Amino acid sequence: MLINTIWDSIGSKFYSAKYIPFLTEKTGMKMTLYPEKGGFDGGVNRDGTGAEITVAAYSETVPNLREEYNKYGVVQIMPLTAYQRISNSIPLKEKTMYINIQTDSDAGIGEIEKKAVSMLGSNYDYMVENRPDAEKRNIEIYDYYRKIIGAVCVLLACIGIANVFANTLGFVFQRKREFARYQSIGLTPNGIMKMFGVEMLIIGVKPILLSIPFNAVFILFAVNRSGVEISEFMERLPVFSTVAFTCFVLLAIGISYFIGSKQIKQTNITDALKNDALF
Numbered sequence: 475m476l477i478n479t480i481w482d483s484i485g486s487k488f489y490s491a492k493y494i495p496f497l498t499e500k501t502g503m504k505m506t507l508y509p510e511k512g513g514f515d516g517g518v519n520r521d522g523t524g525a526e527i528t529v530a531a532y533s534e535t536v537p538n539l540r541e542e543y544n545k546y547g548v549v550q551i552m553p554l555t556a557y558q559r560i561s562n563s564i565p566l567k568e569k570t571m572y573i574n575i576q577t578d579s580d581a582g583i584g585e586i587e588k589k590a591v592s593m594l595g596s597n598y599d600y601m602v603e604n605r606p607d608a609e610k611r612n613i614e615i616y617d618y619y620r621k622i623i624g625a626v627c628v629l630l631a632c633i634g635i636a637n638v639f640a641n642t643l644g645f646v647f648q649r650k651r652e653f654a655r656y657q658s659i660g661l662t663p664n665g666i667m668k669m670f671g672v673e674m675l676i677i678g679v680k681p682i683l684l685s686i687p688f689n690a691v692f693i694l695f696a697v698n699r700s701g702v703e704i705s706e707f708m709e710r711l712p713v714f715s716t717v718a719f720t721c722f723v724l725l726a727i728g729i730s731y732f733i734g735s736k737q738i739k740q741t742n743i744t745d746a747l748k749n750d751a752l753f
Contacts (some may be wrong), residue, residue, distance in 0.1 A: 476505075477549035478532040496548050497532060504528050527552075527560065580606050631719055639726040642677065646670075646734025653738045663739050670731040678727045682720060 479493035486492035506526045527550075575590065577583050587602055594600055653666060697707050 475551045476529050476532040477551070478534050480548060493534075495534065497529065527556075583607075631722070635722055635726045638723060639730045642727050642730040643734055646731060647737065650738055650741050654741065666735055666739060670735050674724075674727050674731045678724045682723075 476497065478495050478497050480496045482492045482494045485494075504526055575586060577586055583604060583606065587604060591602060653661070656666075693707070694704070697704055
C-alpha cells in the first residue's frame, strides 16, 4: 500500500505543510523505484538499476506510527517478502529496523523498556529511545536556552542603558558655562527644565524613529528567508520587551538630564563664566 500524499512545497510552508495526492486513481498503477542519489534530498540515481512495483492500493491517511517521514518522499507499506524481492534492485544506504512499542500510559514505559533490553541482550547493536522522556528533555533544554539568551539580552541592555546615561550626563555637565550665559540674559530655572525636556525627547526619540525603517526592512528580509508568514510573526512580536526597553532608555536619558539640570541650577553663574574648563 502506498501513502498517496506528498508535500505541496509551492502552496505551503514547511512549518504548516499541506499535502497533495501523488497518484491519480487508475487501473494497474505502477511505479519504478530507484536508489537514492545521496545527500539531503539528493533525488534519485536514474542511471542505476530500478525496481518496478505495482500499487495495489493507496491511502491518503498516514499510519499513526508517530514517525516523521520525508516531506518529498512517498511512504510505501509492503510485506517483508515483497521488499526482499526488490531489495537487490534498490540497495539502501542504511538498512535500519525500527520497532515501535506503544503503551497504554507513560507509567508502564520503564518496565517495558527493561523487558525489551533484556530480550535483546548483547547480541544486537541497538539503541532504545524513550519518546516521552526525550520530549520532556527537549522542552527543558529549550527553556534553558531561552533563559540564557534572555540573560545575555538583559546584560547587553543594561550595558547600553548605562552607556547612554553616562554619555548624556557627561554632555550636560560640559555645558555649565553655556547655561550660565543663558541665565545671565534672563533664562529661568523653569526655562532650563524646558530646554532639557526638548533635548531629552530629541536625543531619545530621534534614534528610535530613525531605526524603525531599518528594523522593518531587516524583519521583512529575515521573515521571508525563514519561510514564516508575516502575520504569524506579528502575533509573536515581542511588543512588551521592545516597549519596556524603549521606556528604560528614555528613563535613563530623563534621569541623566534631571541630575544635570539640578547641578546646573546650583552652579554659581559668575564662577561658571570665569571658568574656561569643560567641567
